Amino acid sequence: AQSVTQPDIHITVSEGASLELRCNYSYGATPYLFWYVQSPGQGLQLLLKYFSGDTLVQGIKGFEAEFKRSQSSFNLRKPSVHWSDAAEYFCAVGAGYSSASKIIFGSGTRLSIRP
Amino acid sequence: GAGVSQSPSNKVTEKGKDVELRCDPISGHTALYWYRQSLGQGLEFLIYFQGNSAPDKSGLPSDRFSAERTGGSVSTLTIQRTQQEDSAVYLCASSLHGEANTDTQYFGPGTRLTVL
Numbered sequence: 001a002q003s004v005t006q007p008d009i010h011i012t013v014s015e016g017a018s019l020e021l022r023c024n025y026s027y028g029a030t031p032y033l034f035w036y037v038q039s040p041g042q043g044l045q046l047l048l049k050y051f052s053g054d055t056l057v058q059g060i061k062g063f064e065a066e067f068k069r070s071q072s073s074f075n076l077r078k079p080s081v082h083w084s085d086a087a088e089y090f091c092a093v094g095a096g097y098s099s100a101s102k103i104i105f106g107s108g109t110r111l112s113i114r115p
Numbered sequence: 116g117a118g119v120s121q122s123p124s125n126k127v128t129e130k131g132k133d134v135e136l137r138c139d140p141i142s143g144h145t146a147l148y149w150y151r152q153s154l155g156q157g158l159e160f161l162i163y164f165q166g167n168s169a170p171d172k173s174g175l176p177s178d179r180f181s182a183e184r185t186g187g188s189v190s191t192l193t194i195q196r197t198q199q200e201d202s203a204v205y206l207c208a209s210s211l212h213g214e215a216n217t218d219t220q221y222f223g224p225g226t227r228l229t230v231l
Contacts, residue, residue: 004157036222043119043206043222044158090157102148102171103220105158 002027002093004106012112015083021076021109023065023091032094033074034103035065039087047089050074061085086113117141119223121207127229128197136192136226138207146213147190148220149182153203161205164190165213197230204228 003026013019025031032051036044048059055067065076074091091106120139128134140147149161160174164184175181179197184190194201204225210218 041224043224044208044220045222046219049219092158102160102163102174104160105150107157 002031002104004091004093004104006089006091006106006109008109009107010110010112012114013081014114016080019076019078019081019085019111021089021091021111023074023076023106024072025074025091025093026072027093031074033065033067034092034094035059035063035074035076036090036092036105037061037087038090038108044090047076081111081113083113083115086111119207119209119221121205121223121226123226124224125227125229127231129231130199131196133193133195134197134228136194136205136228138190138192138209138223140188140190140207140209141221142188144209144211144221145187146210146218147184148208148210149190149192150206150208151176151203152206152225158206161192163213194228197228199230202228202230 005024007022034049035047037047038044047063048057050057050067057065063078065074067074088108088110090108092103094103122137147164150158152158162182163171166187167184179195182192204227206225208220208222210220212218
């Protein structure tokens with residue numbers, strides 16, 4: 001069964017600094033991978049998703065993620081964070097079959113921004 | 116257009132009472148999902164609707180939990196005889212086609228349930 005691990009529970013970075021949030025997945029076939037962001041009091045918003053093709057995926061708000069099959073990773077990056085990026089970030093994996101309806105979410109990484 | 120809406124936004128209930136949580140998906144979306152987010156935890160899948168039928172209800176934690184969807188639109192999640200461990204934020208999402216592995220899911224703001 002597929003699973004997702006986000007090893008960092010909480011990360012603090014300075015405004016303007018670069019960011020990398022780690023995500024490792026477990027899945028036997030080619031995974032479908034997602035990053036969602038949840039701002040305080042808000043629902044989840046999709047940042048980006050990977051299905052196939054180019055392993056570097058561009059998303060909204062200046063985020064990108066790179067799929068590395070050899071490392072079973074899908075880390076999220078941003079070159080320069082803004083105070084508004086403070087939120088909870090969730091990595092997720094979906095099964096590669098049309099009958100599979102659920103996406104498995106990681107436990108999340110909370111990002112704080114230091115002024 | 117309007118996004119996914121959920122009501123109530125907050126619900127406080129006493130242990131043993133029944134509660135109903137409502138989700139209005141984006142108009143035209145055929146698929147609807149319920150998740151549970153407990154404090155400090157990720158999202159736990161509960162149930163998935165394609166139209167009015169639920170091909171995957173594997174995540175419902177017990178028979179106290181049930182859900183229905185009518186008219187291919189509004190869904191209600193019902194928790195009977197609530198327990199304190201049911202306290203969580205219940206999130207609803209919808210997607211256009213229901214291919215959860217490819218469709219973007221649009222999430223509502225959630226209902227925060229507190230069982231005293």
